[in-house]
Amino acid sequence: MCPLPRPTMRRVFAPLTALSLASLLGAAAPAQVQAQGRITTPKEAFGANYGDDYFLANYQQISSYWRTLEQQSPRVKLRVMGKTTEGRDQLMAIITSPENHRNLERYRQIAERLAKAENLTDDEARALAKEGKAIVWIDGGLHATETLGAQQLGETVYQMASRTDAETMRFLDDVIILFVHANPDGNDLVANWYMRTSDPKERTLTGLPRLYQKYIGHDNNREFFTSTQKETENINRALYHEWFPQLLYNHHQSAPAGTVVYSPPFRDPYNYNLDPSMLLGIQALGTAMHSRLAIEGKPGATMRNGAPYDGWWNGGIRNTATFHNTIAVLTEMIGSPTPMRIPLIADRQIPRGDMALPVAPQLWHLRQSVDYSVSLNRAVLDHASRLRENLLFNIYRMGKNSIERGGRDTWTPNPRRDAEVAKRVKGADSLIWAAQHAPDYRDPRGYIIPSDQPDFLTAIKFINGLRETGITVQRATQAFTVNGKSYPTGSFVVQTAQAFRPHVIDMFEPQVHPDVFPYPGSPPTPPYDNAGWTWAYQMGIRFDRLLEPFSGPFTNVTDWNVAPPAGTVSTGAKGYWIDPRVNDAFTVVNRLLAAKVSVARATQAVTVGAGANATALPAGAFWIPASSAALNVLRTAATELGVNATGATSAPTATTPLRAARIGLWDTYGGSMPSGWARWILEQFNYSFSRVFAPEIDAGNLRTKYDALVFVDGAIPGVQAASRGGGSGGVLDEPANLPAEFKGQFGRMNVDKSLPALKAFIEQGGTVVAIGNSAVNLAAFLQLPVGNHLAKDGTPYPRTQFYVPGSVLRVKVDTTAAAAFGMPGQADVFFDASPVFTLGADAASRGVRPIAWFEGTTPLRSGWAWGQELLDKGVAGVEAKVGQGRVLLYGPQITQRAQPHGTFKFLFNGLYR
Known part of the structure; x- marks a missing residue:
């Protein structure tokens, strides 16, 4: 069982005082600056160089080596950014000249003043830019299986600590470089897994047993505007509260086939909220990076339409940075500790604007990728050095532009609205322009x-x-x-x-x-x-x-995290009501159930109190009979969470008692990101649960151990896929030397054992919550009267007629359904090519009812929905009785990356007995 976590999703940061910040920055006293001595090489530290064939340095080695460099070089100062999810110190290596280290806090203050752009004239900003130093962020290792990232980071730190050529010395004088290891936990996991075999030729990254970030794996670069994970918090604190870099370089793998590296400029579209100087700044930096590779005779770099990367989305580390006026880029590069080949791709052998210097097919070694990465890092540093004053002034000017735009009438481009207005308004261009810029269309x-x-x-x-x-x-x-x-x-x-x-x-x-x-x-x-x-x-x-x-x-607001206002708990009551519209109410209920306190739910709306003091609560309100144990839990929750407990002088009659459910959350060997997100959410709201893997499901008798099972997108295979040996997650062959702790996890869901076991579990009184394609596949296996709404005569609509990538859509909700208790009558859901159901004519008679559905021809709220009118009358959520149990089927991603708190109740309501 998973242990109970901290009580709330609220992140806990200490306020940053002047004293603590000075300590963090390590304002160097003269005694801390020593002469540059002999620098230990990576070969001396590890017995291998970064990028050597069949070798990966783990985080323990890299961080230990950085500490050695800090002792040997006055250029290097280490800072602990915070703890990782697994408890490691996440290190930043700050590298610059000893003179700059002595004035580090002053340069940080200049960067902050210019980035915030408040109460400064252009002349004052230019003076600060002239005095300041460029601050450049270079990270590595965020996606740990992209093994190049951490290795190139280590090599670049070594070179910047040891090289004495004129260019390096210029970089050190002009630039403060923040080298950040973005995922220490993952680096240790992946490198240790690869190096576990003594024979180098047998080393492989295949079969990694779990996600390389405890909960969310690859999605650790998809949540930089939500900051749910500790590493993300550490990085965002450094970026937007402490350092405010002008440039950010985020390393990734892998490049498109037939190339070595993808580097900006990105392809269109760019997000309309970005400052024009941001678009041009990215293009200028990207061009400088490409130019350096070409000058050094390093072929195979592509850009723009050479890969799918655009400037639209917000959520990755480099993406969110651009919304903060930091010119931020990523690269995607090939490379593996096991040598690989660059294949011959004919159309990538012809020079063109997106790839000026093609690369020949050849055997490729990780050290070559490390050398490319170092060249690109140096290109970024050269750009920062040569344009230091410009970059410092430009981040100020972008910030000042934003302040000015927020203080006057502005209209963000809206191609869809503008096209509609142009169709409606007839006449001169001036009339169309005026209509497109009507007062109601202004930005807030x-x-x-x-x-x-x-x-x-x-x-x-x-x-x-x-x-x-x-x-x-x-x-x-x-x-x-x-x-x-x-x-x-x-x-x-x-x-x-x-x-x-x-x-x-x-x-x-x-x-x-x-x-x-x-x-x-x-x-x-x-x-x-x-x-x-x-x-x-x-x-x-x-x-x-x-x-x-x-x-x-x-x-x-100066708090790092705002504490909720203290809740109230009535005294002298026969019992207490908690509002089901409050997500944290479920946290309180889980604590009450864990303390063996009785809890019930109202089956209809209730009114507590009378007259002016009356409080109306919807169906699903939680009723807690008065007891000393209940009062203790409620008072603690009111203080910590801010949840109110409204007292009543008489007990209700129309309630249903609750019991804590024995919950199983599906997961798979190697890890499922959607399951990891659900796991994190359940922990935050104090649900007690176990992770369930295919072997346990296949063994059957699930009802003796569980009351509710949760299957995220990708968990339940389709009947056809499963019959071919396919399914969800995992790898086909058990890895060699698999540790015993993972043997009970290995395997795939299948049609022969897994799905019949689930059916028996439901028929015996269990509840299954299934999301995304798991909902479709389960409905098909159970032969429920649930079809595909997005099909005509049994054929799904082609993408030329219907296409909705990740977007926010609106649904109607049946708030009388127990699965939707506490939800509003309309809700915004995250839809990503999600299934949409249609119910058969006999659905009601077979105990199948809609929970949420699309109503109308324009459900799009945010994003892109081509053919959205086809969603009308389609069902987004279904509840079905099967034997003595029930299934809850949700097409939209109700737990998507822990972002849609507005739809968490669709999950939470299904997890009580």
């Missing part, structure tokens, strides 16, 4: 998040996500009125007149992805990641958009 001057909304605690989590990415947030110190509407004390305000305005707009406003078709009638060109993600929508919070300037009794 700010947002108000009222403190009296039902789930204000989730709104606080949203605010904390903004704060962790450096957004200025204000809080009302007393009640106020704007545009005739009253708001209570404690409401939050986010003004758009701030330097990081692009990120503010991107979190609150819908993304309008353009319709990208290479030619008329062609399939659409997919976005690199999601097309829409508006986090305020996914969180399910209430906020108001203000189009005119406004002010009030506001004070800046």
Whole structure:
């Protein structure tokens, strides 16, 4: 069973005082600066060089070596950014000249002042830029199986600590370099797995037993605007609260076939919220990187349409940085500790704008990739050195532009709306332009998040996500009125007149992805990641958009993480009610059940109290009979979580008792990212559960151990795929020397054993929650009257007619269904090529009912939905009775990357007996 975690999703940071920051930065005293001595080489430290065939240095080795370099070179100072998820120290190596180290805090302050762009004139900013030093962030190892990242980072740190050539010395004088290991836990896991075999020729990365970030694996570069994981928190704190670099370089693998490396400029589209100088800055830096490789005779670099990377999405480390005016790039490069081959791809042998210098097919070694990476790192440092003042001034100017845009009427481009207006308005261009820039289409001057909304605690989590990415947030110190509407004390305000305005707009406003078709009638060109993600929508919070300037009794929030206001617990009551609309109510209930306290749920709406003190609660409200044990749990939860317990003088009659369910969460050998996200969410809300793997499912008798099983997208195979030996996750052959701890995890879900075992579990009274394609496949196996709504005459619509990549859509919700208790009548769901159901004519008679469905022809809220009218009347959530049990089927990704708090209740409600 998973241990109970910390009580809430609220992240805990200590306030950064002047003293603690000085300690963090290590303002060097003269005694700390020693002469450059002999530098230990990697070969001397490890017995191998970075990039040698069949060798990977793990984080323990790299971090130990960095500590050696810190002792040997006055250029190197190490800082612990924080702890990783598994408890390691996450290190940053700050490398610059000894003279710069002595003035490090001054240069950091200059970078902060210029990045925030507040209360500065252009002349003052130019003076600061002239005085300051460029700050460049270079990371590695984020995706640990992309083994080049950590190795090139280690090699570059060694070279910058030891080289004495004129170019290196210029870099050290002009630039403060932040070398960041982005995933220490994963580096140790992957390198140790690869090196576990003594025979080098038998070493392999195949069969890694678990995710290389404990919970989310590869998605550790998909959550930089939510900051759920410790490593992400550490990085965002360094980027947006401490260092404010002008350039950021994020290393990845792998390059398109027939090339060595992909480097910006990126392909279109670019996000419309970005400053124009950001687009041009990325192009300039990318061109400098390509040019260096060409000058050094390093072929095989491609750009723009040479790969699918675009400038649209927000969420990766380099993506989120651009919304903070940091010119940020990534590269994708080939490389493996086991030598590999570059294949012959005929159309990549002809020079063109996207690849000026093709590479010949050949055997390729990791050391070659390390050398390419070092060249690219040096290209970035050269760019920073030569354009130091420009870069420092430009980040200020982009911030100042954002402040100015937030203080006047602006219109963010919206191709869909502009096209609709152009069709509607007839006449001169000036009339069309005026209609496209109507007052109602203006960007907001700010947002108000009222403190009296039902789930204000989730709104606080949203605010904390903004704060962790450096957004200025204000809080009302007393009640106020704007545009005739009253708001209570404690409401939050986010003004758009701030330097990081692009990120503010991107979190609150819908993304309008353009319709990208290479030619008329062609399939659409997919976005690199999601097309829409508006986090305020996914969180399910209430906020108001203000189009005119406004002010009030506001004070800046200075907390790293805002604590929820203390909840209240009535005294002298026969029992207590908890509002089911509050996500953290489920945390309280789980604590109560764990303490053996009785809990029940109302089967219909209830009114607590009378007259002006009456409180209306929807169906699903939690009832807790009074007891000393209950009172202890409720009071602690009120203090820690802010959840209110409203007392009642009489016990209700229309309630259903709850019992803690024995929960199993499917996972697979090697790890499932969707399962990892669900695991993290369940831990945050204090659910007790076990992870369940295919062998345990195949063994049957599941009902003796579990009451509810959760299957995320990719867990349950289709009947046809399973019958061919396919299925979900894992690898086909058991790896050699598999540690005993993983043997019970190895295997795949299959049609012969797994699915019949699930059917028996349900028929015997169990509950299954299935998400995405797992929901489709389970419904088919159980022969439920559930079909594909996105098909005509049994044939799915082609992408030329219907295409919805990751986007936010709106559904109607049946709030009388127990599976939807606490949900609003309409909800925003995350939809990513998700299944949509149609119910058969006999569905109701067979105990199958819709929980949520699409209504109308325009459900798109944020992103891209080509052919969205085809969703009308399609069902997004289904509840079905099967024997003595039930299944809950959800097409949308209700736990997507832990972002859609607004749909967590679809999962939570299914996990009680």
